[in-house]
Amino acid sequence: MPDDWIFIGIFLLLAPVFPAAAILIPRLIAPRKPNALKSETYECGIETHGETWVQFKAQYYIFALVFLIFDIEIVFLYPWAVAFDNLPMFAVLEGVLFILILVAGLLYTWRKGVLEWV
Amino acid sequence: MTVMQVIFLVTAVVSLGGAVMVVTVRNLIHASLWLILTLFGVAVMYGLLSATFFTVIQVVIYIGAIAILMIFAIMLTRRVKQEPGSSVNNNWWLAGLMALVLFTALVWMLSTWPGFQTTLPELPQDFDSIKVLGTALVSPEGYVIPFEIASFLLLAALIGAVAVAWERKS
Amino acid sequence: MISLSYFLVFAAALFCIGLYGVLARKNAIAILMGIELMLNGVVINLIAFWRFRSPEMITGQAFGVIVFAVAAAEVAVGLALFIAIFRRRNTIAADEIDLLKW
Amino acid sequence: MSDPVNSIADWLRMILSSWGLSEGMITLILAVLGVVVLATFVLIVDILLVWIERKMVARFQDRIGPNRVGPFGIIQPIADVIKLLIKEDIMPMGADKFIFNLSPIIALATVLLLWAVVPFAPTVIGADINVAVLYVVAIGSIGTLGIIMAGWASNNKYALLGAFRTVAQMIAYEVPMIIALLIPVLLARSMGMQTIVAAQSPWYIFVIPLAAVILFISSIAELGRTPFDISEAESEIVAGFHIEYTGMKFGLFYAGELLHALTVSALIATLFLGGWRGPFVDQVPILGPVYLFIKAFLVYYLIMWVRYSFPRVRIDQMLGFNWKFLTPLALFLLIVVAILDKAMTDVNTVWYVLVMLGANLLIVWGTMLILRRYARTERVRIAEERPVAVPPETEMKELVGQE
Numbered sequence: 001m002p003d004d005w006i007f008i009g010i011f012l013l014l015a016p017v018f019p020a021a022a023i024l025i026p027r028l029i030a031p032r033k034p035n036a037l038k039s040e041t042y043e044c045g046i047e048t049h050g051e052t053w054v055q056f057k058a059q060y061y062i063f064a065l066v067f068l069i070f071d072i073e074i075v076f077l078y079p080w081a082v083a084f085d086n087l088p089m090f091a092v093l094e095g096v097l098f099i100l101i102l103v104a105g106l107l108y109t110w111r112k113g114v115l116e117w118v
Numbered sequence: 119m120t121v122m123q124v125i126f127l128v129t130a131v132v133s134l135g136g137a138v139m140v141v142t143v144r145n146l147i148h149a150s151l152w153l154i155l156t157l158f159g160v161a162v163m164y165g166l167l168s169a170t171f172f173t174v175i176q177v178v179i180y181i182g183a184i185a186i187l188m189i190f191a192i193m194l195t196r197r198v199k200q201e202p203g204s205s206v207n208n209n210w211w212l213a214g215l216m217a218l219v220l221f222t223a224l225v226w227m228l229s230t231w232p233g234f235q236t237t238l239p240e241l242p243q244d245f246d247s248i249k250v251l252g253t254a255l256v257s258p259e260g261y262v263i264p265f266e267i268a269s270f271l272l273l274a275a276l277i278g279a280v281a282v283a284w285e286r287k288s
Numbered sequence: 289m290i291s292l293s294y295f296l297v298f299a300a301a302l303f304c305i306g307l308y309g310v311l312a313r314k315n316a317i318a319i320l321m322g323i324e325l326m327l328n329g330v331v332i333n334l335i336a337f338w339r340f341r342s343p344e345m346i347t348g349q350a351f352g353v354i355v356f357a358v359a360a361a362e363v364a365v366g367l368a369l370f371i372a373i374f375r376r377r378n379t380i381a382a383d384e385i386d387l388l389k390w
Numbered sequence: 391m392s393d394p395v396n397s398i399a400d401w402l403r404m405i406l407s408s409w410g411l412s413e414g415m416i417t418l419i420l421a422v423l424g425v426v427v428l429a430t431f432v433l434i435v436d437i438l439l440v441w442i443e444r445k446m447v448a449r450f451q452d453r454i455g456p457n458r459v460g461p462f463g464i465i466q467p468i469a470d471v472i473k474l475l476i477k478e479d480i481m482p483m484g485a486d487k488f489i490f491n492l493s494p495i496i497a498l499a500t501v502l503l504l505w506a507v508v509p510f511a512p513t514v515i516g517a518d519i520n521v522a523v524l525y526v527v528a529i530g531s532i533g534t535l536g537i538i539m540a541g542w543a544s545n546n547k548y549a550l551l552g553a554f555r556t557v558a559q560m561i562a563y564e565v566p567m568i569i570a571l572l573i574p575v576l577l578a579r580s581m582g583m584q585t586i587v588a589a590q591s592p593w594y595i596f597v598i599p600l601a602a603v604i605l606f607i608s609s610i611a612e613l614g615r616t617p618f619d620i621s622e623a624e625s626e627i628v629a630g631f632h633i634e635y636t637g638m639k640f641g642l643f644y645a646g647e648l649l650h651a652l653t654v655s656a657l658i659a660t661l662f663l664g665g666w667r668g669p670f671v672d673q674v675p676i677l678g679p680v681y682l683f684i685k686a687f688l689v690y691y692l693i694m695w696v697r698y699s700f701p702r703v704r705i706d707q708m709l710g711f712n713w714k715f716l717t718p719l720a721l722f723l724l725i726v727v728a729i730l731d732k733a734m735t736d737v738n739t740v741w742y743v744l745v746m747l748g749a750n751l752l753i754v755w756g757t758m759l760i761l762r763r764y765a766r767t768e769r770v771r772i773a774e775e776r777p778v779a780v781p782p783e784t785e786m787k788e789l790v791g792q793e
Contacts, residue, residue: 004517005165007421008525009125011506011516014425015499018433019642022475022498023491026638031478056551058283058371060558061190063709065283065364067561068183069276070717072360074568075175076255076265076353077724078524081576083252084731091256092732094266096725101269103721105276106713114284115713117706121414122290130298137302137325141309146317147542151489153321154535160302160328163295167339172331172352174524179356182531182564184324184363186557189538191367192317193554195374206312213311221304228296236292236340247349248520248581254346261350268357275361279368285375 062114066106073102126166133159144205146192154185168241171248295336303329316370316380320363327359393675395514399424428516432505436649440467443648443694450698470641477637482545485634489543494635494642496536501650503529508656509583511666511678523571523581526657527564530612533650534560540643541631552630555705556614562712563611563618569720570605573598573727574661587665595662597743598727600750602662604720609654610693611712613647617700618708652690659685723753 080087080095087095109115136156143149157180164172206213228234254260302325309322331352338348370380377384399420406416441456441464448455456463481487506516507525519525534557541553575581577597578589595602611618632643659665663685666678703711726749734742 003417003421004519005170006417007424007517008506008519009165010418010421011425011429011503014422015429015502016495018429018502019495019498022638022642023479023495026475026477026479030476030637033478034480036483056190056194056554058194058285058375060554061187061194061367061371062280062283063558063562064183064187064190065279065368066276066713067565068179068187068360068364069272070565071179071183071568072272072357073269074565074572075179075356076268077572078575078581079171079248079252079353080256081252081572081728082246082579082581083249083256084576084579084728086249086253087256087732089732091262092728094256094262096728098266098269099721099725101266101273103718105273106717108277109280110714112280112284114280115710117709120289123294126290126294126298130294134298134301134305137305140321140325141305141313141318146315149318149321151539153324156302156325157328160332163298163332164335166290167295167335169335169339169349169352170519170521171524172335172349174521174528175353175356177528178524178531179360180324180328181535182528183561184360186531186534186538186561187363187367188317188321189542190554191370193542193550194371195317195380205314205318207314210312213308216311217304217308220307221300224300224304225297228293228300233341234291234293234296237289238291239340239343242344245343246520247346250346251349251353254350255353260346261354264350264354268354271361272357275364279364282365282372283368 059114059117062109066109066114069105070102073098122166125162129159129162129166133163146196147189150185150188150192153188154181157181157185169247171251292336292340295332295340299329299332299336301329302326302332314381316373317367320366320370323362323366324359327355327362331355393511393513393678395511424516428505429502432502432649435652436645437467437471439648439652440470440645446691446694447698450694474638474641479639480636482634484545486543486545489539490634491639493536493540493543494639494646496539497533498642498646498649500529500533500536501646501653504650504653504657507583508653508660508682509587509665510682511675512584512671513675514678515584518582518584520580520582522583523575523586523661527568527571530560530564537631540635544631544634546634549631549633552633556631559614559618559708560612562709563608563716566604566712566716566720567608567612569717569724570601570608571661573601573724576724576728576731583660583665586661587667590664590667591739592743593662593664593667597746598662598723598750599747600723600754601720601727602658604716604723605658605662606689606692608712608716609658610696611708613651613654613693615651615693616697617703619702651693652686655689655693656682656686658689663689719753719757723750726753 076098077095084092133156136152136159139152140149140156143152157176161173161176161180164170164176255265256262306322306325306327306329309325310319311322313319313322334348334352334355338346338352342348374380402420402423403416406419407413411419444466445455445463456466459465459469481490504526507519507522509515509518537556537560538553541550541556544550574586574594577594578586580586580589632640635643659682664681665685666682668677668681671677671681727746730746730749734745737745
């Protein structure tokens with residue numbers, strides 16, 4: 001088991017090396033003559049206009065919020081699923097209750113019209 | 119120095135450095151990226167403590183959800199012009215002093231505790247902590263009340279946050 | 289050999305850095321980041337105590353999971369509040385949100 | 391009978407220990423070697439994928455595809471790589487340099503990291519950890535972060551908008567994906583990949599087909615492929631989060647996306663199609679990877695088939711489909727599977743599988759009924775006269791009538 005985690009750790013350290021090498025090789029062999037016009041932001045093809053920081057819809061945040069709540073729920077459910085053999089029927093139903101409470105939240109957001117993209 | 123100590127020290131230095139950057143750097147997006155580095159360091163710490171389930175959920179929840187939520191919020195609440203003035207309030211030196219005093223006090227208090235130097239005990243044989251955790255979370259002798267309350271808490275947080283942040287377009 | 293002290297000192301340092309962030313930063317989201325650091329310090333403590341003091345009981349981990357849920361709920365509501373405040377007052381600097389001061 | 395990979399590892403271990411290296415050092419060296427071999431192998435497959443994908447899309451669109459460089463154009467991707475390597479690297483003005491360079495690295499590295507937990511044969515796996523399924527989710531969420539970093543660092547409105555859309559989509563579809571992943575975990579009582587593969591008799595696709603379908607759909611969304619490719623809808627936001635990327639950096643995003651598709655296919659094959667399982671695999675372990683890749687490419691072919699057959703969905707349809715359809719369905723399936731599984735602890739396997747399969751098909755049938763009713767009301771709603779958007783046909787008729 002620890003050996004497997006050593007493998008993961010080394011993989012974490014080495015995995016970025018391959019793409020990093022792919023970025024560094026062009027540094028050595030590719031031409032490099034930057035000028036002001038060339039390094040202008042492309043954006044959508046015409047000259048850029050105004051600040052890059054445009055105001056975004058608050059709705060992106062709401063969707064991330066619903067996601068966060070469900071993400072947490074799932075973290076509780078994974079140990080529950082792994083321990084399934086040790087659980088009596090009512091413990092399973094507790095897990096189901098846990099899911100249903102969260103579904104109530106989903107229904108609330110649904111009824112409130114939060115899930116519509118406006 | 120064992121391998122574990124080396125890993126611990128490197129991780130500790132990186133994540134504490136990241137934490138310092140989180141509380142000092144001006145650009146909030148950069149601060150959140152440093153925060154992610156720190157959170158990742160903490161995930162490695164859980165790995166060193168052989169709580170591998172926590173390693174992955176630290177990444178899934180903190181980096182995959184909470185950090186993303188923060189980045190979204192930063193982008194939603196940014197004024198067009200760079201905020202003027204310093205990023206810290208006038209009492210920042212007092213705050214620093216308090217943090218330092220608290221740290222010294224904590225370390226001093228802990229060092230007087232006899233259990234401070236406890237060395238790593240062997241994990242019991244055939245101990246699957248995820249299985250035990252899953253059983254404990256739903257057994258009536260265990261943590262079934264916190265488990266169900268956590269779900270109510272999340273429901274309340276969802277409803278509350280949606281009610282606060284949601285604004286119907288007229 | 290690695291001992292409990294390592295993790296406790298690390299957690300304490302993380303907690304204190306977070307505390308500094310909470311007390312000193314102006315931007316409300318930055319304050320929330322400080323709170324996250326503090327919570328992480330706490331969870332490290334819980335897990336370290338589980339591992340070093342009572343590895344045969346699961347209490348530390350169970351509490352850790354609950355703290356995760358609390359942290360998520362706190363972030364969700366906190367950021368929602370900031371977004372709502374920003375919409376009304378066009379700022380989330382903590383020292384400018386002072387309507388309830390007096 | 392041992393397989394070649396482990397025999398080579400044992401042989402190397404022997405040689406290294408004869409050189410007087412310590413046990414820990416040997417483990418470390420072997421792990422590094424394993425990582426390098428695995429990553430190189432995966433990257434070579436990735437280069438091959440460029441050719442497969444291009445050839446396949448050409449067939450779908452009734453073209454021939456690359457056929458100039460080498461036989462059947464098979465050397466084409468290598469020519470592409472050389473071209474990308476010698477292209478000038480342009481850094482747009484105002485970009486956040488470090489993050490700008492970091493995000494393509496993250497994009498490819500996270501996909502590579504997923505292969506650490508894919509089992510190739512009964513004894514050949516990068517790391518057989520007991521949280522492998524959640525590890526996949528965790529690495530995926532780091533990938534999401536890479537995208538948001540790319541969009542932010544580019545200093546470009548459309549890139550940021552594209553990143554926002556991509557992330558909104560990826561996190562939305564992560565919910566049904568995690569639930570669909572939870573169902574095989576529940577049946578196998580483990581998050582370890584090898585345990586899940588070993589538990590699959592019969593394959594889980596025959597026990598819980600609906601979970602496989604949910605995972606398949608949400609994986610396509612996670613990949614950002616058509617029909618869920620609003621993140622790179624050219625007509626709306628230019629090209630998505632990687633507008634400003636050129637040369638090899640763009641190549642990394644592209645390679646990462648292709649490899650991600652195959653990785654997801656391999657994971658679906660592992661979780662639902664029995665992974666390396668197949669006839670004679672116990673006698674000849676080398677067949678394991680062969681079976682795995684056959685199954686993975688089958689799923690990959692399905693993903694491509696979907697990609698080149700369907701039009702793009704709108705952003706509101708995409709989000710509605712997830713939150714109002716896929717997530718409730720996945721949760722419902724989870725509840726049903728959990729209760730049925732506990733109720734049938736003493737039933738023999740044949741009945742168990744039949745009941746599970748029947749329950750799945752029943753849910754599919756019910757879902758289809760609901761969908762049909764929804765589609766009918768939706769058609770009526772769309773057909774109503776509305777002040778804003780008049781369907782083009784009626785406009786044309788009116789114009790013709792006036793003449």
